[in-house]
Amino acid sequence: MEWRLRRAEPADAAACALVAGATFLEAFAGILDGPDIVAHVGSKSDAASFATLIADPNSVVTLAEANVGAAPLGYTVLTTPDLPVPVEEGDIELKRIYALFPSHGTGLGPALMERAFSDARALGRKRILLGVYGGNRRAQRFYRKQGFTVAGERRFLVGATWHDDLIFARAL
Structure with missing residues (x-):
């Protein structure tokens, strides 16, 4: 599967929400209760939430899409840190990094991460923070x-x- 990365635009909010719901379900089915997954995705990963992030000058949303047909395959969200650790000047949070299962093993995950590093540096950031489920080895x-x-x-x-x-955390 061949893919490309690009900065998400306002018109991409629904595509980001679609892949967000699908990847959250892939990641947490069998771990979280179904109604909790549906409620979480509906309140945290809806198109309106992505539209807000895409419009935020302190955030960067990157969309991964298939070269043929432009189907959404993954995404990242860099934004202002909201984590219970001491935040330093120059910190940014990689709030989300997800890729659909069919794209696993294609190099998309490392490419999304490398793009997040580049985007964070372009914003003048010096460290990336992220939260991950403790059971997600x-x-x-x-x-x-x-x-x-x-x-x-x-x-x-x-x-x-x-x-x-x-x-x-990782220094840039």
């Missing part, structure tokens, strides 16, 4: 491979259930 291996180290922990509420997350 696959994602944690990926982040460590990308140079991230654990910087803290948080409790994250999805629906009615609290989950333990790790917070990773």
Whole structure:
């Protein structure tokens, strides 16, 4: 599968929301309760939420799409940090990085991360922070491979259930 990356535009909000819902379901089906997944995606990953992020001058949303047909395949969101760790001048949060399962193994994940590093540097940022579900060993291996180290922990509420997350950081 061949893909390309580009900065999301206002017209891409619905495409971002579609891939956000699909990838959240892929990542958390069997871990989170179904109604909690639906409620979380509906309130945190809807098109209006993406439109707000895309319009925010302190945020960058990158969309990955198939070369043929431009179907959305993945995305990242860089934005103002909202994590329970000491935030330093020059920090930015990689709030989301997701790729649909059929694109796994194509190099899309590392390309999305490299693009996030470049975009963060272009904004004058010096460190990227991100939160990851404590039970998601696959994602944690990926982040460590990308140079991230654990910087803290948080409790994250999805629906009615609290989950333990790790917070990773990486200097740029």
